[in-house]
Amino acid sequence: MTFLTKARTLMAATAMALTAATGAFADKVEVLDTAPEDAVVVNIDQLKYETPEITIKAGDAVTWTNQEVMPHNVHFTAGVAAEAELRGTMLKKGESWSARFNEPGTYDYHCTPHPFMRGKVIVE
Amino acid sequence: MAYPPKPTPKYLLLLTTCLIGSGLALGPSWAQTAEEPAEESQPAEAEAGEAAQTPAEEMTEGQRAAAEAAEKLAAGEDDEPVILDAPAPDARRVYIQDPAHFAAVTQQYVVDGSTGRVLGMTDGGFLPHPVAAEDGSFFAQASTVFERIARGKRTDYVEVFDPVTFQPTADIELPEASRFLVGTYQWMNALTTDNKYLLFYQFSPAPAVGLVNLEAGEFERMVDVPDCYHIFPASPTVFYMNCRDGSLARVDFADGEAEVTNTEVFHAENELLINHPAFSLRSGRLVWPTYTGKIFQMDLTEDQASFREPFEALTEEERADDWRPGGWQQTAYHRQSNRIFLLVDQRDEWRHKTASRFVVVMNAETGERLAKLEMGHEIDSINVSQDAEPLLYGLSAGDKTLYIYDAESGEELRSVDQLGHGPQIITTHDMDS
Numbered sequence: 001m002t003f004l005t006k007a008r009t010l011m012a013a014t015a016m017a018l019t020a021a022t023g024a025f026a027d028k029v030e031v032l033d034t035a036p037e038d039a040v041v042v043n044i045d046q047l048k049y050e051t052p053e054i055t056i057k058a059g060d061a062v063t064w065t066n067q068e069v070m071p072h073n074v075h076f077t078a079g080v081a082a083e084a085e086l087r088g089t090m091l092k093k094g095e096s097w098s099a100r101f102n103e104p105g106t107y108d109y110h111c112t113p114h115p116f117m118r119g120k121v122i123v124e
Numbered sequence: 125m126a127y128p129p130k131p132t133p134k135y136l137l138l139l140t141t142c143l144i145g146s147g148l149a150l151g152p153s154w155a156q157t158a159e160e161p162a163e164e165s166q167p168a169e170a171e172a173g174e175a176a177q178t179p180a181e182e183m184t185e186g187q188r189a190a191a192e193a194a195e196k197l198a199a200g201e202d203d204e205p206v207i208l209d210a211p212a213p214d215a216r217r218v219y220i221q222d223p224a225h226f227a228a229v230t231q232q233y234v235v236d237g238s239t240g241r242v243l244g245m246t247d248g249g250f251l252p253h254p255v256a257a258e259d260g261s262f263f264a265q266a267s268t269v270f271e272r273i274a275r276g277k278r279t280d281y282v283e284v285f286d287p288v289t290f291q292p293t294a295d296i297e298l299p300e301a302s303r304f305l306v307g308t309y310q311w312m313n314a315l316t317t318d319n320k321y322l323l324f325y326q327f328s329p330a331p332a333v334g335l336v337n338l339e340a341g342e343f344e345r346m347v348d349v350p351d352c353y354h355i356f357p358a359s360p361t362v363f364y365m366n367c368r369d370g371s372l373a374r375v376d377f378a379d380g381e382a383e384v385t386n387t388e389v390f391h392a393e394n395e396l397l398i399n400h401p402a403f404s405l406r407s408g409r410l411v412w413p414t415y416t417g418k419i420f421q422m423d424l425t426e427d428q429a430s431f432r433e434p435f436e437a438l439t440e441e442e443r444a445d446d447w448r449p450g451g452w453q454q455t456a457y458h459r460q461s462n463r464i465f466l467l468v469d470q471r472d473e474w475r476h477k478t479a480s481r482f483v484v485v486m487n488a489e490t491g492e493r494l495a496k497l498e499m500g501h502e503i504d505s506i507n508v509s510q511d512a513e514p515l516l517y518g519l520s521a522g523d524k525t526l527y528i529y530d531a532e533s534g535e536e537l538r539s540v541d542q543l544g545h546g547p548q549i550i551t552t553h554d555m556d557s
């Protein structure tokens with residue numbers, strides 16, 4: 001898990017550096033090092049996000065957890081979560097990835113190697 | 125034909141100059157073994173030694189060129205090195221794309237199927253996709269290069285070539301990283317029926333088809349499509365794709381929009397369609413085998429896809445005896461005679477990408493078996509010329525050799541070797557009628 005944590009930290013730092021530079025999407029979506037206890041959980045299983053559409057409030061966090069052996073991730077294309085694309089780390093079985101959504105909006109995402117796996121976070 | 129009894133040093137010098145000249149202009153026309161009898165595979169050195177005794181009709185290309193040069197020398201003709209043009213495209217011209225086992229740069233060989241001569245070559249980048257206008261007016265490719273060979277800034281582009289000079293007539297840049305980088309499947313990219321658009325597929329981040337307006341010389345836009353693969357144009361603005369759910373998608377991109385509709389599901393989830401269907405842009409026939417050799421056929425028109433009754437390419441006995449299709453470009457369709465060609469051999473179920481040594485020929489209308497041809501080599505890809513007396517092309521990635529057969533009898537007529545590192549894709553012009 002050390003590597004994963006580091007990777008997440010690095011990714012968060014990168015995302016922040018990018019947003020700081022442009023200012024356009026400041027902290028719209030923050031990648032979190034650890035899963036908050038009150039996060040909304042989206043399980044991934046059978047090549048699907050089990051709840052493909054979730055609605056949360058601004059400031060809430062979402063945790064994606066992979067339940068199967070096939071690796072999956074969460075990938076927002078450029079302009080959705082930040083100016084650059086936000087590509088979550090690949091999750092093995094039992095691993096999680098969390099992000100906090102600070103601004104209202106609709107955030108479409110997919111799994112990088114499985115473009116047919118699609119989901120949506122609606123932030124009110 | 126006159127031969128010099130003893131070659132002089134001057135003769136050798138002239139010959140060398142000629143070879144370098146033609147090599148610079150149009151690639152290694154000497155890298156071939158044209159007109160060799162099928163059963164013989166003597167080393168080239170042995171043949172060269174016997175050159176003077178070889179009757180004209182059994183001469184190799186190299187021997188013919190040597191005799192010609194000697195004749196000119198004897199006649200006192202000067203050597204005038206020039207850049208050659210290729211002969212006008214015909215139905216027997218064949219393009220051999222070499223993905224070179226995922227190398228960063230690649231090549232395509234343009235061969236005259238009638239003689240087995242290499243007419244010229246084109247260079248490409250990473251996993252380029254070749255297309256050829258059926259009327260022979262041009263050929264083109266979608267390609268990818270990087271700033272520092274295999275890393276750095278990536279550029280995707282479409283290049284159009286004059287079919288005689290092989291000079292690029294257009295170079296159209298595509299949006300960054302939109303090409304699907306994948307082992308080359310013949311119909312993952314295509315020209316529309318009017319040759320106005322080149323359509324290319326994008327896999328990530330979402331399924332899409334890029335429209336490249338060849339007439340205007342510019343990239344137009346990406347069209348969002350469902351989770352579908354491959355591109356089969358049926359009109360200037362309509363193409364079909366094969367979808368994950370087992371249906372075909374019909375996409376109409378006229379009027380700056382994209383209208384998508386799906387056909388019925390035509391195959392079961394456990395009927396695995398191979399990556400290499402055959403398709404005729406001219407007639408709209410799509411021929412799509414499964415891993416077991418069940419043949420699905422559709423007739424695609426601008427309005428609709430009509431499904432034909434599927435049939436089995438292999439008999440029950442053959443299937444019980446482990447006969448299965450296998451290789452790379454495993455399917456060919458001859459439009460004029462309505463015949464289907466399929467690469468088959470005895471193999472384990474999960475060795476569907478290994479080479480095959482046989483081709484079964486079927487009547488596409490009735491499903492009747494017309495022939496089972498023994499190729500005599502480990503063949504990965506096949507195609508046919510679309511003229512009335514078609515040639516059957518059998519390409520061996522392992523041998524790096526194109527074997528050319530009579531499609532009727534299956535007799536091997538000639539071969540062309542040294543075709544890169546791992547040649548896999550065979551393209552022709554359907555321009556005979």
Ligand SMILES: [Cu+2]
Pocket residue numbers: 047071072073111112113114117
């Ligand atoms: Cu996935």
